[in-house]
Amino acid sequence: MNEMTRSRKMKRSILYNKSATFGFYALGVLVLLLIFWLLYSILSKGLPGLSLEFLTKLPEDMDIGGGIGPVLFNSFYILFLSLIISIPIGVGAGIYMAEYAPNNKFTEILRICVESLSSVPSIVFGMLGLAIFAEYFQVGLTILGGAVSLAFLNLPMLARVTEEAVRSVPNDMRNASYALGMTKFQCIRTVVLPMAMQGIITGICLVAGRAFGESAVILLTAGLSTSGEMWDFNLLSPGETLAVHLWYVQSEAIVEDARQIADKSAAVLVLVVLLINLLFRIPLWITNRKLKR
Incomplete structure (x- = not known):
């Protein structure tokens, strides 16, 4: 039985x-x-x-045949500025939470706050940026405001992903490095970070793709227009991005070829997000291939 x-x-x-x-x-x-x-x-x-003319030409408000030159440049410019701000702070915060923060109630509350901020809707960060830059500092809707607000949006996710990547490194690797006489910082720099780099790069890819395709934050902090110049590096200029332009063309524009512009803009947006992920991962693939050899 x-x-x-x-x-x-x-x-x-x-x-x-x-x-x-x-x-x-x-x-x-x-x-x-x-x-x-x-x-x-x-x-x-x-x-x-798609054509080179479409990627470099100025947008048109009334006539057909407009391009996306300034808004595409603003998208990369704001993304670059936001990553410059968010990567050092976010990665540093994640390393602190994983390696230096003591295990007490304050750390647990801090970790819960970071996790909660990761799920806050992006429009809330847009309202925060609007209150700081447009109302408090009274600089209006600018590229600087959009970049800093995007950095605020990306910081919680980047810090959380970095913490989990660092925590996933086996303690045996740390103990072995300490046995060789390394200091804590040397251990983190030469052992922990290289082993956690793949997870950190994944987090950077996520926040970069999210920032490039973000519209609510940019709409409230950088505006719905450009300076009219193709290469405008002025941080106080209005900074309409490709995602915002796509929304505007699809819903508000009155040009005859608005649908065609929206379709081409959407294709460019998807291609750029895919390329961002590819470019961030190429160094990891090369490094892993060398290690296997």
């Missing part, structure tokens, strides 16, 4: 295992198909009409 019961349980376990395996593979294939369908739907409409 016991052998029959064990045999039934074994067959049931094998059946459950096969069903779960099939289900997870099916979910994975479904997600991939959904992603490819979204990419095809966006890129197939916009890629055929």
Whole structure:
């Protein structure tokens, strides 16, 4: 009787295992198909009409044939400024939380606050940036305000991802480095950070893609217009980005070719986000390949 019961349980376990395996593979294939369908739907409409003139020409308010030159430049410019601010602070905060912060109630409360800020809607950070730059400092809607507000938006996620990446490094590696006479900072710099770099880069990719495609924060802090120049590095100039321009063209523009401009802008936005992730990961692939050799 016991052998029959064990045999039934074994067959049931094998059946459950096969069903779960099939289900997870099916979910994975479904997600991939959904992603490819979204990419095809966006890129197939916009890629055929892309040209260098469209990427460098000024937008038009009334006439057809406008481009996205200044808004595309503003997108990269604001992204670059926001990463300069958020990466050192966010990565530093994550390292502090993982390596230096004591295990007490204050640290737990701080960690809960960081996690809560990661889920705050982006429009809240936009309202914060509007209150700081437009109302308190009275500088108006500017590239500087948009970049700093985006940095505020990215800091909690970057700090949390960095902390988890640093914590995932085995303690044996730390103990081995201490046994060799390394200081704590030397251990972090030469052992912990290289091993946690893949997770940190993943976090940077996430915040960079989110920042490049963000519209609510930019709309409230950088505005819905540009200075009218292609290469405007003035931090106090208005800083409409590609995501905001896409929203405006799709919903408010009165030009005849608004739909075509929106399709091409969406394709450029998706391509740039994909390229950002690729560029950040190329150094990791090269490093991993060297280590395997």
